[in-house]
Each structure stands twice: as structure tokens, then as C-alpha cells.
Ligand code: CP
């Protein structure tokens with residue numbers, strides 16, 4: 001049997017994406033402890049609050065044992081090659097999950113691993129976040145199909161995974177990103193091909209949020225881009241999610257952010273701490289989404 005990995009949302013079919021959502025909603029007792037007696041290695045080349053905590057708890061809830069290691073301790077391609085690390089870890093663990101700088105590292109892991117590899121954030125994708133975001137919106141809206149979301153800010157790892165997940169769930173997405181930080185025309189075409197929803201890209205935040213049910217954003221400065229902070233704050237200055245921008249979305253639209261958030265930059269404090277915000281629910285959904293996908297990779301159907 002071919003081993004399954006989760007590096008990007010598109011590694012799942014649309015039906016499997018829906019199934020993972022269903023598994024994340026099922027009572028834990030109905031999932032049958034698929035990781036019982038097994039370990040899950042969690043390797044972090046970057047800091048984390050939500051991802052580490054939610055993955056550790058999800059592994060425990062499924063009967064497994066999480067083993068957390070900082071990237072510098074493992075020394076991927078420094079102390080030893082990515083390939084040697086995986087060939088050893090697959091002898092101890094049922095799954096290996098990694099948060100890495102370069103997406104190519106999780107691809108190299110998946111190329112030879114005999115156990116599932118889970119991407120816990122790379123420069124390309126953040127699939128675990130998108131699974132949680134879908135869950136938050138599903139619980140908010142009832143059904144996802146036909147709903148519209150906006151992404152305001154940087155077309156980054158979180159945006160790409162969210163867009164894939166939304167399109168595969170029958171939703172439409174509008175991006176408002178500054179020039180140079182937008183999805184390319186080719187990328188918009190790829191996203192469009194994932195579902196029947198629309199993909200719109202503009203540099204006008206008001207146009208992008210108009211008619212949308214959920215407004216998403218993320219930090220303007222992702223981990224690893226700290227040297228660009230001043231330049232990025234200047235380029236993204238007119239892409240803040242403010243009360244005025246939220247007023248341009250559909251009545252009752254919700255605000256979402258994967259966190260950590262920088263109040264006064266990508267989002268006004270009055271928005272993220274206000275009644276439209278679902279960011280805490282979204283953070284809590286990380287654990288349920290992680291449990292759903294780990295159960296799926298562990299063979300639960
Ligand atoms: N959203 C998210 O991935 O948070 P952490 O970086 O804290 O894991």
C-alpha cells in the first residue's frame with residue numbers, strides 16, 4: 001500500500017478533505033486509538049505555540065506518544081542528512097511531522113519515508129492551519145459550498161493552503177495583496193482548477209472583501225523574513241484589516257487570523273479583539289483538525 005503524506009492540502013482529494021473534516025468532528029472514542037503503541041516525531045526548525053501543542057494533544061488523544069525535538073538538535077542537513085534522519089525515525093515512529101524553512105525538506109522526507117510525513121508549516125504551505133480554518137468556517141456557516149472568503153495581505157504559506165482548501169470545498173476566494181506579493185496568474189489558474197468557485201486577485205482590499213463572509217489575514221512578516229520587517233511594513237501599510245474594511249464585507253462577516261497576530265499592523269486591535277473575530281475558536285480548532293488528519297493518515301475511515 002502506498003504511504004500517504006500531508007505536505008499540501010492538494011495531497012488530499014476533495015472527498016478526503018471532507019472526510020478529514022468529518023473525522024475531526026467525531027467523538028474521540030469513535031476514532032479507535034489508531035496510534036496506540038506508536039510514536040510521532042515532531043521536529044520544529046521554527047518556533048510554535050499552536051502547532052506543537054495541538055499536535056501533541058492530538059497524538060495523545062489517538063493513543064500515540066509525541067516526541068518533540070527542536071530543529072537545531074536534529075540538525076537537518078547539518079548534523080546529518082534529511083534522508084538519514086528519516087530512515088532512523090521511521091524505525092521508531094508511526095508518523096513524522098516537521099516544521100521547516102524549505103518545503104523541499106518535507107518533500108525529501110516524503111520521497112523515501114515508509115511512514116506518513118506531515119508538514120507542520122513550510123515556506124510553501126501550512127495545511128494543518130487550513131484544515132482548522134475550514135472547521136471554524138463550517139461550524140460558523142453550516143455548509144461551505146457557495147461561501148466567499150477574502151485574503152488580505154501577503155500571498156504566503158497560510159494563504160496558499162487556505163485557498164486550496166476553500167476551492168476544494170466549493171468556496172470562492174478574493175485576494176487583496178500588494179504588487180509583488182500577489183498570487184501569479186498561473187497560480188490563480190491552478191487554484192481555479194481545484195473547484196467551481198471563483199478566484200479573484202486585486203490590489204484593492206475594499207474590492208476583495210466586498211460580498212465575502214470571512215476576511216482572513218496573516219502577519220506581513222513570516223518566520224525567516226525578519227530582516228525585511230521595515231520594508232514589508234511600508235509596502236503592506238494600506239492592507240490592514242480595520243473596522244472600515246470589515247464594514248465593506250457582507251453583513252455579519254467574520255474575521256480570521258492563524259496567529260500570532262501583530263495588532264496595529266495587519267489587523268486593528270478593535271477587529272481582532274472585537275465581535276467579528278473568530279481567532280480563538282480557530283486556534284482551538286487546530287487540535288480537532290490535527291486529530292482528524294492524523295486519524296485519516298492512521299487509516300481511520
Ligand atoms: N498558527 C500557527 O501555526 O501558530 P504557531 O506558529 O504558534 O504554531
Ligand code: NVA
Nearest residue numbers: 156158218222223259
Ligand atoms: N505565515 C506565517 C504563519 C505563522 C503561523 C509564518 O510562516 O511565519
